[in-house]
Structures are given as structure tokens and as C-alpha cells.
Amino acid sequence: MASTQAIDALKMVPEIIRPRQSRLRMSGRLIVQNPLGFLGLIIILGLAITAIFAPVIAPYDVGDYRAGQPKEGLSSQHIFGTDGLGRDMFSRVVYGARISMGVAFLSVIGGTAVALVVGLISGYVGGVVDNTIQRSIDTALAFPQLLFLLILAQVLGPSFKTVVFAIGIAIIAPVARIVRGAVLSERNNQYVEAARALGASTPRILFIHIAPNVVALAIIIMTTLLGAAILAEASLSYLGLGIPIPNPSWGTDIGQSRQSFPFHLWWAFFPGLAITLTVLAFNLLGDSLRDIFDPRLRGRL
Secondary structure: OHHHHHHHHHHHHHHHHHHHHHHHHHHHHHHHHOHHHHHHHHHHHHHHHHHHOHHHHOOOOOOOOOOOOOOOOOOOOOOOOEOOOOOEHHHHHHHHHHHHHHHHHHHHHHHHHHHHHHHHHHHHHOHHHHHHHHHHHHHHHHOOHHHHHHHHHHHHOOOHHHHHHHHHHHHHHHHHHHHHHHHHHHOOOHHHHHHHHOOOOHHHHHHHHHHHHHHHHHHHHHHHHHHHHHHHHHHHHHOOOOOOOOOOOHHHHHHHHOOOOOOOHHHHHHHHHHHHHHHHHHHHHHHHHHHHHOHHHHOOO
16 A cells, blocks of 8 residues: 555656746746846846845945045945045945836836726727827827926926836826737637626726736836836936935936036946946846747747
């Protein structure tokens, strides 16, 4: 009896291990087929770790004017140099990652969530509701987004909450338009007609049946918009309408560096490099996710 149970247990081992091995094999295949996306993911994870553990990583306090002499060059004590007030630039770039990542994730997640609801309702309900929403979106898209951000930031005043709110509002219209197009292609599918025939309510059809089929598209859009949100925050901070001084922000540091004479290269170079790498990483990851979730490419995985 015991030997029979042991044989049965051994027969079950391959069944337990095989899914785990297949998942590992598929992950390895995705990395090989999308090396740039994997590189972008590594950069993003590194930035996220830097933002979370900024107090441990930064060698100086972010506002310490006694860290060094003003406009010092690269040295062992200040590997990124110092700014015009003697603050350590490496510490400011590290803490700036916390602010930039926070603004990006909060604004993009909030704006995409609202846009997802608006796009679902507009695409599924149709009629007067759809026309009203789409004309409102047309009006919003016709207005220059950067000008809208500047006006909103000027009215509400520079702050972390203002930047998150302004970028989140600017995201809603273009994302809602894309989601609506996806819903239009989904609402006449057989699974939606079956749900209607079974008496499912409109909210249930929208959020239980249709929404899961457009989530992949929303994830791809969010990944791409994260880079755009970081660039928008840096632009507002550069113009003095984003994160207020003396809070560390990549855009603020670049904006302050241009006011110094003679110009100090390292003061602007490293925050600009951080912005470039972050935006590039999110764009690479977004392109790879689009290829992975594209049904025409799925057969190769």
C-alpha cells in the first residue's frame, strides 16, 4: 500500500514541476525576444529602489548648504558635484527620483482609471452619451496640453498635489479616446451578447466582461504615459510652476542652473541625464509590452 502511494506521488511530481518550468522558459524567451524592454524594466526597478531607499543612498541631506563649496566639480566627496548653494547634486538627484516617480505613478494611475471608466461608458452606451463625451474630448484635445498645464499650475499654485492633479487631468481625454475605440470593437462580440441574453446589467457587462479585455491596452498606455508624466513634471518645475523650491526636483535643478553665471555644466547635466534615462526606460518597456500583448505577435511566444 505504501509503495503504491509513493509511486503515485512520484507520478505527480512532473505535473507540479512542469508549469513552473514552462513559466520560467516563457519568461526567458520574453527576455531574449525583448532585450530593450528588459533593460528598461531594470532601469525602472533601479529608480524605484533608489526612490524608496533615498535616505540610505544619499550621502548628504538634500538641503545641506554646508555639504561643499558652491559649484564644485566632480570629486570623491561629491561624485555629481555641487549646485550654486553648495548642496550635493548626487543627493538631490537621488531624492528627485522619489518626487518624479511619485508624481508619475499617482497622476497616470488616477488619470487612466478615470479615462477607463469614461471610455467604457462612451463606447458601450453610444448615442447621445457617446456624442456628448466625444465632443468634450475633442474640445480638450484641441486645447494645447502644455498651455493647459501651465494655466492650471498657475491658478492652483506650485505644489506636489497640483502637479499630480494637472497631469492626471491632461491624461484623461487622449486615453479615454483610445479606450472607447477598444470598447467599440468588443461590445458586439459573442460573449457580450451572451451576457445580455442572460440578463446581465450594463455595469456588470462593462466592468466584469468588457473591462478585463481592455486592461492590457490600458497597461501599455500607462507604461508609455509614465515617461510623459515625468517629462511634464520636469517641464513645469523648470518653469517654476511645479515642485516648489527648495524641494529636490530634476526640472527645478535644471531651471536654477540656467540662472547661474558662469554656467556650471554638472549642475544641469546629471538631472537632465536622469530625466532622459527614465523617459527612455518607460518608452522601451511600453514598446515591449505592446509587442507582447499584440495578438498578431502572441503566436511567437
